[in-house]
């Protein structure tokens with residue numbers, strides 16, 4: 001095992017620095033415990049100083065033309081893409097994501113940034129005439145422009161340490177805001193490398209405070225910081241709810257957990273359904289908020305569907321991220337124990353193991369459980385791991401009822417060859433997005449992306465993300 005004891009500097013006060021206290025957090029690769037680096041554990045005082053500079057820097061940044069801001073971000077995208085292999089290797093090691101997906105995340109991030117800039121150039125305000133309201137004067141013209149909110153707190157999760165950070169940072173910066181970026185601790189090295197590229201691209205360094213440190217230590221402080229004008233968070237529902245309670249009088253966008261169902265009707269193309277379900281449920285070992293996390297299948301086709309899913313699950317490669325395995329070790333012991341606990345409990349309550357249920361430390365084989373009932377925790381809880389429960393239903397109505405009984409409401413899939421029927425079900429599902437005959441997923445990234453109920457607040461997706469970091473600034477010309 002190789003070790004790397006280097007402390008990777010973070011960006012505070014416009015400079016790359018360690019914590020004055022020299023406090024650090026060790027970052028180890030989840031799949032082999034290799035020490036891949038240490039990141040500074042910043043104190044509240046250090047953060048305070050840096051945040052005041054980040055806030056001050058925003059004033060000048062907002063006066064720049066959007067083309068000037070955009071050109072720096074476009075350069076950022078080019079640098080990221082030119083380092084796809086190197087940055088992909090960092091993501092792969094830090095969060096145990098398979099090599100091709102880790103590199104794919106870098107490319108997707110560059111594409112996301114480019115589209116964000118193009119879309120920002122077209123985000124215009126409005127001009128309104130007073131006389132369109134009863135009694136109003138034609139001599140009054142209201143100019144409603146889009147003004148930056150100020151300083152955005154971007155908090156990212158471990159599972160997309162670059163993409164879900166850049167998707168918060170790029171809209172904020174291009175619209176003239178400054179940024180406090182709190183990366184997930186397991187993901188902080190990827191976040192730092194991403195910001196290094198941003199500064200190389202020409203961004204004034206004081207515009208970003210890179211707040212490395214544990215969320216449990218600095219999270220509440222950042223969320224309640226009086227200089228924060230808006231929070232954009234992706235992560236667990238419990239953390240998101242906590243943030244929404246702590247924050248006060250500022251907009252908050254939250255993208256949280258999910259329990260996305262795939263509803264499979266008796267008239268579905270079962271080969272297609274099985275293919276989409278397996279890709280949706282097990283990619284990145286199920287550590288995606290949009291993963292398919294339960295299948296609600298009509299009794300008449302359940303046996304056939306389970307067989308088809310089983311065949312595909314058995315084809316999944318289980319192993320290490322360097323070997324491009326489909327199923328790789330989970331992010332930490334706690335997560336692996338939690339997933340195993342859900343599987344064990346379901347088995348005790350009568351669920352049938354069709355595939356998987358093998359474990360080597362954090363590496364859990366892709367597990368398929370049949371005959372899961374609504375009495376079992378796995379029917380309702382989000383495992384964030386490679387396990388898929390099959391719940392058999394006798395009617396379309398039962399499928400919709402179980403789908404909607406969840407506390408979550410991110411996405412759902414409906415598989416049917418009858419479009420009218422699928423649309424009828426889609427209308428009834430209490431989720432942000434329904435996918436007809438395809439797996440649940442966030443992309444394409446310019447589509448609105450949102451969760452209802454405990455799955456989130458506000459909307460992401462490029463256009464909505466841009467709107468979320470600006471406000472109307474109205475000037476009335478009285479002629």
Ligand SMILES: NC(=O)C1=CN([C@@H]2O[C@H](COP(=O)(O)OP(=O)(O)OC[C@H]3O[C@@H](n4cnc5c(N)ncnc54)[C@H](OP(=O)(O)O)[C@@H]3O)[C@@H](O)[C@H]2O)C=CC1
Pocket residue numbers: 155156157158159182183184185186213214215216218219220223234235236237239240242243255256257258288289290382383384
């Ligand atoms: N919807 C989604 O996209 C995702 C959902 N999840 C869900 O969340 C669970 C845990 O995953 P995880 O990534 O650890 O999610 P967390 O919610 O624990 O962490 C997400 C981010 O929030 C930070 N954070 C932690 N506590 C606070 C706080 N009090 N105030 C502000 N920020 C805080 C974390 O920092 P630090 O890393 O330092 O703790 C991290 O940057 C998963 O099992 C899954 O259910 C996870 C990832 C993505």
Ligand SMILES: O=C(O)[C@H](O)COP(=O)(O)O
Pocket residue numbers: 157159160164234287288289290440441442443
């Ligand atoms: O937070 C998540 O897990 C992501 O938003 C899911 O994105 P994906 O559907 O592209 O994997």
